[in-house]
Amino acid sequence: MFxxxxxxxxxxxxxxxxxxxxxxxxxxxxxxxxxxxxGILFDIIGMAVATCEEAPFHAKAARKVKGAKQTLRxxxxxxxxxxxxxDLMGDMCGIISGSAAALxxxxxxxxxxxxxxxxxxxxxxxxxxxxxxxxxxxxKVGINxxxxxxxxxxxxxxxxxxxxxxxxxxxx
Numbered sequence: 001m002f003x004x005x006x007x008x009x010x011x012x013x014x015x016x017x018x019x020x021x022x023x024x025x026x027x028x029x030x031x032x033x034x035x036x037x038x039g040i041l042f043d044i045i046g047m048a049v050a051t052c053e054e055a056p057f058h059a060k061a062a063r064k065v066k067g068a069k070q071t072l073r074x075x076x077x078x079x080x081x082x083x084x085x086x087d088l089m090g091d092m093c094g095i096i097s098g099s100a101a102a103l104x105x106x107x108x109x110x111x112x113x114x115x116x117x118x119x120x121x122x123x124x125x126x127x128x129x130x131x132x133x134x135x136x137x138x139x140k141v142g143i144n145x146x147x148x149x150x151x152x153x154x155x156x157x158x159x160x161x162x163x164x165x166x167x168x169x170x171x172x
Contacts, residue, residue, distance in 0.1 A: 005088055013096045020103045028107060032100045036127060039093025040134035046085030047142025048149035049078055056147055057154070067154030070161055074153065094131055101127045 016035060020028045054075045060068035074081045105120040112119075142149060 001083065001088060005092060008088070009092055009095065012092070013099055016096055016100055017103060020100050025104070025107050025111065028100070028104050032097060032104060032127065035093050035097045035100055036131050036134065039090050039097065039131060040138050042085045042089035042093070043135045044138040044142040045149060045153055046082045046090060047139050048146040048153070049074055049081045049085065051143050052146035052150045057150070060151075067151065067156070067158040069154075070157040071150050071154030074157070075150065090135070097127050097131065098124065 016031060020031055023031065052075055054072060057068045057071045057075065061072055101123045102120060105123045106116060108114065108123070109116040109119045
């Protein structure tokens, strides 16, 4: 996980920093909000995985409901799935959003002629509050709507599933 996180953080952090440096302020803020949202979304998914029961998906898989098999795979490896969602993606988005917030603080300070320390403190506080508040609300959603969330995640994963690719290749 260390190596995967390191490589992904380099790629995603570098890409977002480069993009934010070159964008106008409004688009840079939109990118920052998107990064925070992605972190919250993965935290919700991680909580849903941790609390969701497998039984309903066994029945759905037997009826060949789209995404049920993929959901079962995710649920059977809860430790890996929650680690990926909460730790890798959720925490990495938090770190990258901090870096993006710093760049945006510098942009705002330069444009408005305000001390960068004040701007940095305000932007960092806003990002931290949005991230922690969003994840707190998301945990409740993840627990209370675990089955629905996992059904949707399973359907999305099924689009990219190797099972689908294998069955297409077998027909050809």
